[in-house]
Amino acid sequence: MKVVLExxxxxxxxxxxxxxxxxxxxxxxxxxxxxxxxxxxxxxxxGKSTTLYMICGLQKxxxxxxxxxxxxxxxxxxEHRGVGLVxxxxxxxxxxxxxxNIMYPLxxxxxxxxxxxxEMLKRTVEVAKLVQIDNLLDRxxxxxxxxxxxxxxxxxxxxxxxxxxxxxxxxxxxxARLRLQTREEIRRIQQETGITTIFVTHDQxxxxxxxxxxxxxxxxxxxxxxxxxxxYDDPANLFVAKFLGTPPINVFEGEIRGGMLFIGDDPVxxxxxxxxxxxxxxxxxxxxxxxxxxxxxxxxxxxxxxxxVSVVATNEASLNPVVRxxxxxxxxxxxxxxxxxxxxxxxxxxxxxxxxxxxxxxxx
Amino acid sequence: MAQKTMKEQxxxxxxxxxxxxxxxxxxxxxxxxxxxxxxxxxxxxxxxxSSLKTLxxxxxxxxxxxxxxxxxxxxxxxxxxxxxxxxxxxxxxVGVISTLLSLVITVxxxxxxxxxxxxxxxxxxxxxxxxxxxPGELFTxxxxxxxxxxxxxxxxxxxxxxxxxxxxxxxxxRQNFLQIPNELYLAAKVDGTSDLKYLWTVMIPLSxxxxxxxxxxxxxxxxxxxxxxxxxxxxxxxxMITNGLRNAFKDTTGDVNxxxxxxxxxxxxxxxxxxxxxxRKYIMKGVSRSGIKG
Amino acid sequence: xxxxxxxxxxxxxxAPAIVLLLVFTxxxxxxxxxxxxxxxxxxxxxxAGEKFNIGIENFKKVVEFKDFFVCLKNTALLCVITxxxxxxxxxxxxxxLNSIKFLQKFLQTIFFLPYVTNSIAIGMVFAAMFNMVRTVxxxxxxxxxxxxxxxxxxxxxxxxxxxxxxxxxxVVMIIYIVWNALPxxxxxxxxxxxxxNKQYYDAAKVDGSSRSRILWKITVPLLSPMIAYVVxxxxxxxxxxxxxxxxxxxxxxxxxxxxxxxxxxxxxxxDALPNNDYGRASAAALILFGIILIVTLINLQVSKKRVHY
Numbered sequence: 027m028k029v030v031l032e033x034x035x036x037x038x039x040x041x042x043x044x045x046x047x048x049x050x051x052x053x054x055x056x057x058x059x060x061x062x063x064x065x066x067x068x069x070x071x072x073g074k075s076t077t078l079y080m081i082c083g084l085q086k087x088x089x090x091x092x093x094x095x096x097x098x099x100x101x102x103x104x105e106h107r108g109v110g111l112v113x114x115x116x117x118x119x120x121x122x123x124x125x126x127n128i129m130y131p132l133x134x135x136x137x138x139x140x141x142x143x144x145e146m147l148k149r150t151v152e153v154a155k156l157v158q159i160d161n162l163l164d165r166x167x168x169x170x171x172x173x174x175x176x177x178x179x180x181x182x183x184x185x186x187x188x189x190x191x192x193x194x195x196x197x198x199x200x201x202a203r204l205r206l207q208t209r210e211e212i213r214r215i216q217q218e219t220g221i222t223t224i225f226v227t228h229d230q231x232x233x234x235x236x237x238x239x240x241x242x243x244x245x246x247x248x249x250x251x252x253x254x255x256x257x258y259d260d261p262a263n264l265f266v267a268k269f270l271g272t273p274p275i276n277v278f279e280g281e282i283r284g285g286m287l288f289i290g291d292d293p294v295x296x297x298x299x300x301x302x303x304x305x306x307x308x309x310x311x312x313x314x315x316x317x318x319x320x321x322x323x324x325x326x327x328x329x330x331x332x333x334x335v336s337v338v339a340t341n342e343a344s345l346n347p348v349v350r351x352x353x354x355x356x357x358x359x360x361x362x363x364x365x366x367x368x369x370x371x372x373x374x375x376x377x378x379x380x381x382x383x384x385x386x387x388x389x390x
Numbered sequence: 391m392a393q394k395t396m397k398e399q400x401x402x403x404x405x406x407x408x409x410x411x412x413x414x415x416x417x418x419x420x421x422x423x424x425x426x427x428x429x430x431x432x433x434x435x436x437x438x439x440s441s442l443k444t445l446x447x448x449x450x451x452x453x454x455x456x457x458x459x460x461x462x463x464x465x466x467x468x469x470x471x472x473x474x475x476x477x478x479x480x481x482x483x484v485g486v487i488s489t490l491l492s493l494v495i496t497v498x499x500x501x502x503x504x505x506x507x508x509x510x511x512x513x514x515x516x517x518x519x520x521x522x523x524x525p526g527e528l529f530t531x532x533x534x535x536x537x538x539x540x541x542x543x544x545x546x547x548x549x550x551x552x553x554x555x556x557x558x559x560x561x562x563x564r565q566n567f568l569q570i571p572n573e574l575y576l577a578a579k580v581d582g583t584s585d586l587k588y589l590w591t592v593m594i595p596l597s598x599x600x601x602x603x604x605x606x607x608x609x610x611x612x613x614x615x616x617x618x619x620x621x622x623x624x625x626x627x628x629x630m631i632t633n634g635l636r637n638a639f640k641d642t643t644g645d646v647n648x649x650x651x652x653x654x655x656x657x658x659x660x661x662x663x664x665x666x667x668x669x670r671k672y673i674m675k676g677v678s679r680s681g682i683k684g
Numbered sequence: 685x686x687x688x689x690x691x692x693x694x695x696x697x698x699a700p701a702i703v704l705l706l707v708f709t710x711x712x713x714x715x716x717x718x719x720x721x722x723x724x725x726x727x728x729x730x731x732a733g734e735k736f737n738i739g740i741e742n743f744k745k746v747v748e749f750k751d752f753f754v755c756l757k758n759t760a761l762l763c764v765i766t767x768x769x770x771x772x773x774x775x776x777x778x779x780x781l782n783s784i785k786f787l788q789k790f791l792q793t794i795f796f797l798p799y800v801t802n803s804i805a806i807g808m809v810f811a812a813m814f815n816m817v818r819t820v821x822x823x824x825x826x827x828x829x830x831x832x833x834x835x836x837x838x839x840x841x842x843x844x845x846x847x848x849x850x851x852x853x854x855v856v857m858i859i860y861i862v863w864n865a866l867p868x869x870x871x872x873x874x875x876x877x878x879x880x881n882k883q884y885y886d887a888a889k890v891d892g893s894s895r896s897r898i899l900w901k902i903t904v905p906l907l908s909p910m911i912a913y914v915v916x917x918x919x920x921x922x923x924x925x926x927x928x929x930x931x932x933x934x935x936x937x938x939x940x941x942x943x944x945x946x947x948x949x950x951x952x953x954x955d956a957l958p959n960n961d962y963g964r965a966s967a968a969a970l971i972l973f974g975i976i977l978i979v980t981l982i983n984l985q986v987s988k989k990r991v992h993y
Contacts, residue, residue: 084886103408105892117883121905130901131891186891415895419780420787426777427794430863434797436828437809449825499701508694521709525924525976527953528969531719532712534957535727552708555701585693614802616927617950621957632804642811642934643845645824652812655805666800674796678871 027095027189027222029058029081034090036076036246050076052246054090058224058239063216065233065254066226068243069269074226075194077243081224082111082192094189105134107190110183110221114195116175118167118182125150125163128181135186153181157215173204180215191216193225197232209236230270234258242266259373264383267307267376273336273352277345280306280377287377290343292321294370297377297388304386305345305378310336312374313351315359319369323349328359335359339366437659441465441652448649461649468654472638473626480546481631485612488550489605496559496604501589503560504567505575518557534621544625549618559604562679566597603676606669613662631658716966725963742967751944752968755952762857762948763922763979770862771915774869775907779899781870782877792874799867807931810860814843814932844932846941853939853946860928865921869914876910877903912987919979923972926950949975 034054037047051073058064066074079085081092083104091100099107118127132146141149154160157177167175176196183191196212197205213236216223227233233240234254242249242257242265250262261267267275278289281303287295289306313321323339326348337359339349351368353359359366377386440448441464442457469475502508503515533552542548570593578588594601612630619630629637635658639651666673695702719725723741730736746752777795781788798806815827823830823840830840842848843856884906888898904911925948929937938945947955949972956965 082890084889101405101409103405104890106404106408109890111887111890113883113887115881115883117881117887119884119887119902119905121908130893134892134894134897182887182891416784419783423777423780423784423787423791426773427791430795430798430866433806433809433813433863436813437806440812451823451826453828453831495700495704498697502694502697506690506694506697508691511694514698518705521705521713523977524713525920525969525973527924527950528716528966528973529709529712531953531957531962531965531969532715533708535715535962536707536711538727551704555704555709557705560701610800614804616804616930617954621954632802635802635808636804636930636934639808640934642808642932643815643939645817646815648812648815651808655808658802658805662800662802663797666797670793670796673800674871677799677868678875 028060029190029222029224030091030093031056031058031077031081032091032093034077034080034092035088036073036080036085037088049246051080051087054248056241056248056251058222061220061222062238063213063223063225063236065237065240066224066243067228067230067233067240067269068249069228071245072243073246074228074241074243078111078192078194078224078226081190082109083107084111108186108188110186110188110191112176112179112183112191112193112196114198116167116179116199118175118178120167123164123166124154124159124170124178127167127178128154128163128185131182131186149185150181153185156184156218157181157211172200173208176200176208177211180212184215184219184221188221191219191221191223193223195227196225197227197229205232212236231272234270242269244269261307261376261385263385264305264307264378267378267385271309273310273350274346275307275309275376276349276351278306278308278341278343279345279380280304280343289321290341294321295372295375295390297390299377299386299388303380305380305383307376307378308370309374310350310352312371313337313353313368314371315353315357315366316369317367319367321368321370322365323368325359325361325363325366328361330355337366434659437652437656440649441468441656443649445647445649464649464653465657468650468657471650472634472654474631474634474654474657476626477629477631477634480628481613484546484549484630485609487546488554488612489608491550492554492556492559492608493601493605495554496556496563497589497594497601499555499560500563500567501585501593504564505572506585519561522557522561530618530621537622542622544623544628546623546628548622549628549630553618556608559608562604563597563600566600567593570596599672599675602669603672603679606665606672607676610662610665610673716969719962720966720970722963725966727960727962729960730962736963742963743971745964746967746971751947752952754945755947755949758946759923759925759948761854762861762925763919765858766861766865767915767918767922769858770865770869771911771918773862774866774873774914775904775911777866778870778874778877779903781874792870795870796867798864799871803864803927804931806864807860807928810856810863811844811932814856816840816842816845844939846939848939848941850942850945853933856932857929857946860932861922861925864928865918869918872910872914873907876907880906908987912983915987916980916983919983920976923976923979924950926954 031054034051035049036051037049040047054073054077066077068074076085080087083099083102087100091098093099094107104111119130122130128150129146132141132149135141151160151163154163157180159174159177159181162170162174162178167178170178176199180193180196183193193212197208200208209232212223212225225237237254239252240254240257241251244265250257250266252260257266258270261270264277268277280287280289280294282288282297282299282301284301285296285298286293287297287304287306294306321341323341326338326340329336329338331352333355334352335355337351337353339351340347341349372390377388378384379386439455439457442460442462443454443464444457444459444461447454447458503511537543537548537552542551574592575588578592583591614632615630616632616636619633620636623629624633624637635654639646639654720742721738721740722736723739724745725736725742726734781792781795784791813828814830815825816830817824826834826840827843829843834840841852843852880903884902885898888902893901929946929948929951933939933946936943937947937951949968953965953968953972956962956968
C-alpha cells in the first residue's frame with residue numbers, strides 16, 4: 027500500500043497571549059511507494075513524530091491530505107485506517123500476558139471482520155513466530171527484556187495485518203548491542219511481510235542502515251528525501267550534510283577567488299565559479315594524506331579505530347573545533363610532526379551559501 | 391470504477407459515523423457530569439435558599455426555588471438560638487491551640503526520626519506506624535476513663551491534649567524531611583548551625599506545603615469533631631460547634647423551624663467553604679495522601 | 685556517630701510525642717484488652733475497689749445482647765451497599781472527568797466539595813430535604829424530595845419521620861453516605877487515571893477499542909491498586925459509620941417512633957460509656973477491631989488476585 031502525503035500541515039495554536047503558533051509540520055508532500063521501509067529523520071522538535079501520529083490518525087492535520095493507496099484517510103479515525111503503531115516505550119499493557127497483548131487488537135474487531143477464538147489464537151501464534159517470541163507467550167511484559175518487549179510491541183502492531191506499519195523511535199530504548207540486532211530484525215520482518223513501514227528516528231546511522239528511503243526534517247520542514255546513500259552523497263543543504271554521517275562532516279569558511287576555492291590561504295580545489303564567500307563541507311573520508319597536497323592542518327592526535335585511523339587536527343578556517351579525517355590504517359601518520367597535508371576528493375566536498383545554507387553545485 | 395466509489399462511500403460513512411459517535415459520547419459525558427454535579431451541589435443550594443425563606447414560604451406545597459422575601463433575620467435568630475458566638479469562640483480556641491501544639495510536636499518528632507541517630511529508632515518508628523491500624527474507638531474508652539480520673543472533664547485541656555500526636559502526620563512529614571538531601575544537614579553541621587536553627591531555616595521552609603496541609607486538615611478536624619467533645623465537654627462553657635449545633639436543634643424531622651435551622655447549618659458551613667475556595671490545593675494534596683477525614 | 689549526647693538530644697525531641705502516646709495510645713491498648721477480659725468490669729465499681737474475675741463474660745454479654753446484632757446488621761448492610769455503589773459511581777465520574785478538557789478543573793472542584801463539609805450539619809440539610817409533616821391524611825410540608833416525587837406523579841414516601849419503614853431510612857442513609865464518600869474516591873481514582881501513561885490509550889485507539897472496552901480492559905486493571913485502596917478505606921470507614929446517622933436522625937439513632945433502630949457498632953460502644961460499662965464497651969471495640977481486621981485481610985487477599993502488577 028503506497029502512502030501519499032499532500033501538503034500535510036500541523037499547527038499547534040499557542041495558548042499564551044500574543045505568542046506565535048507553532049508550526050510542527052509545514053506543507054509536507056511525499057509519496058511512499060508500496061512495500062518500502064522509510065525513515066523519518068531529524069533532531070527532536072523537527073515534526074517527525076507529529077507526522078507519524080498524523081499518518082496514524084492520533085493527531086488531526088491542520089491542512090493537507092493523507093492517502094493510503096487511492097483512499098483518502100485524512101478524516102478517518104485510526105481504527106479504520108488499518109495501521110499498526112509501535113510506541114517508543116512499547117505501551118504494552120502491564121496487566122496482560124504477551125499472548126493477551128498481541129491478541130488484544132483482534133478482540134476489538136467487529137461485524138464481518140470478527141474472528142473466532144481459534145482464528146485469533148492462530149494469528150497470534152503466527153505473528154509471534156514471525157518476531158520469534160512464540161516461547162514467551164505466557165509471560166507478563168515486566169518479565170521480558172527490552173528487546174523482547176520491542177518484539178511483542180511489533181507483533182501487536184502486525185497482528186491485524188495492517189496496511190501500514192508505523193514505528194516511533196523503535197530503537198531508542200535499547201542498549202547499543204541490542205540496537206544493532208533489532209534494526210536487522212525490523213528490516214527482516216519488514217521484508218518478510220512486505221508491509222509499507224514508516225519509522226521515526228533521530229539517529230541518522232539507524233535510519234541510513236535499514237531504510238529504503240529517508241526523509242530529513244528540520245523545524246517542520248522537509249529538507250531532503252531520497253535513498254540514504256544518495257542523500258549522503260548529495261546533500262541538499264548544510265543542515266542535511268551536517269546531520270548525516272559519523273564522524274560528522276567538517277565545515278570550513280571558504281572563498282572562491284578566480285575560480286579557485288581557498289580554505290584559509292590554501293588553494294584547495296578548482297571549482298570554476300564566480301568569486302564569492304562560501305561554506306565548505308568535507309566528509310572525513312574525503313581527505314587523502316598527501317605531502318604535496320594543497321591543504322594543511324595542525325595535528326592534535328590520532329585515534330585508532332581498527333581498520334581505519336581517525337586523524338584529529340585543527341585549521342584556522344574550520345567552523346568545528348577540530349578537523350577529523352578518516353584514512354586507511356596502512357598509511358603512516360607522523361604524529362610527532364606539527365602539521366599534516368591533505369589533498370581532497372572532489373566528490374566528498376560540498377559548497378554551501380553562507381546565508382541560505384543551500385548547496386552550490388559545481389563541476390570539477 | 392464503480393467499485394471504487396462504493397468503497398469511497400463506505401469510508402465516508404465510517405468517517406461521518408465516528409465523528410457523530412464521538413460528538414454524541416462527548417455530549418453524554420458532559421450531560422452525565424453536569425447532572426451529577428447538580429446532585430452534589432443541590433443540598434448546599436437547598437440549605438442556602440431555605441435559610442433565607444420565611445417559615446410560611448418554606449412550607450409552601452409547591453416549593454419556591456428562590457426566596458420571595460429574603461429573611462436575613464433567620465441568621466440572627468440562628469446565631470442567638472444556638473449561642474453560636476460561644477461555640478465559635480470555643481472551637482477557634484481549641485482549634486488554634488491544638489493545631490499549633492500539634493505542629494510543634496509533629497515537626498520535632500519527624501525531625502528526630504528523619505535526621506537523628508539513636509538506639510531503637512527503627513523499632514520505635516515501626517511501633518508508631520502499627521498503632522495507625524487500630525480504630526480510634528478502641529482508644530476512646532480508656533481515654534474517657536483516663537481524662538475522667540484526671541478531672542479534666544469539661545475543660546479546654548480535654549479537647550486539646552489527647553489528640554495532639556497524630557502518627558500519620560509524623561509519618562507524612564518524616565517522608566517529606568527525608569527527601570531533603572542529607573548533604574544540606576551535614577553542610578549545616580560543618581558551618582556550626584544548631585539543629586533547631588537548621589530545622590527552622592531549612593527543613594520547615596522546604597516542607598511548607600505539607601505543613602500547610604496538616605494545619606488545614608487539623609483545623610477542619612477541630613471544626614468537625616463531634617464524638618469526643620460530646621463525651622467529655624458537653625457543658626455550655628466548652629461545647630464545640632458541631633456538638634452545639636446538634637444540641638441546639640435536637641429535632642431534625644417533624645414540624646421544625648427549618649429556615650432558622652438551615653441558617654445555623656449555613657453559618658457552620660461557610661467557614662469551611664471559604665477555606666476550601668482559597669486553600670483547595672493544599673486540602674486535596676493532603677487528603678489524597680492521607681485518606682482520613684480531619 | 686552515635687554518641688551519648690546525640691542520643692540524649694534525640695529523646696528530648698521525641699519526649700512530648702512519646703509521653704502523650706504512652707498515655708493516650710499505648711495505655712488504652714493495654715487497658716482495653718485488660719478491661720475486656722475482666723468479667724462485668726465497671727468503671728465506678730472499680731474505683732470503689734471491687735475486684736473482677738478474668739473471663740470472657742463481656743464478650744458473651746455483647747453477643748447475647750439483642751441490640752448488638754441490630755448494630756452489626758446496620759453497619760454491615762451500609763458497608764456492603766455503599767462501598768460498591770460509591771466506588772462504581774466514582775469510577776464513572778472520574779473516567780468521565782478524565783476524558784474532558786473544558787470545565788474539567790471546575791467540575792473537579794465541585795465534586796470534591798462534599799468532602800470539606802461538616803457531616804452533622806449537612807446531615808441536617810438532608811433531613812430537611814427528606815422530611816415530611818402530615819396530620820392524619822393531609823400533607824403539610826412535603827420536603828423537596830417528596831415534592832419532586834409528586835411532580836413526576838409518584839406517591840410521597842415517609843422517609844425518616846415517625847412511622848417510616850426501616851428500608852426508607854436505609855435508602856436515605858445510603859444516599860447520604862454515598863454522597864459523602866464520593867469526593868475522596870473521585871480524588872484518588874482521578875489522580876490514578878491521570879498518572880496512567882497516555883500511550884496505553886493511544887495504543888488502544890489504534891487498535892480500535894470501544895470506549896467501554898478501554899474502561900474495563902485497560903483503565904480498571906491499570907487502576908486496580910487505587911481501586912483496592914478506596915475499597916479498603918471505604919470498608920474501614922463504613923464499619924465506623926456513626927456521625928452521618930446522628931446528622932440525619934439525631935442522637936436517637938432512628939426515627940422518633942423507633943429510636944435506636946439505626947444504631948451502629950460505634951454507637952453501641954459509645955452508649956456503654958456513660959454507664960461506666962467499660963468492660964462491655966472494650967469487648968465491643970475489640971470485636972469491631974477484629975471485624976475490620978478480617979474484612980481488610982479479605983480485601984487484601986481478593987485484591988492480591990485482582991490487582992495487576
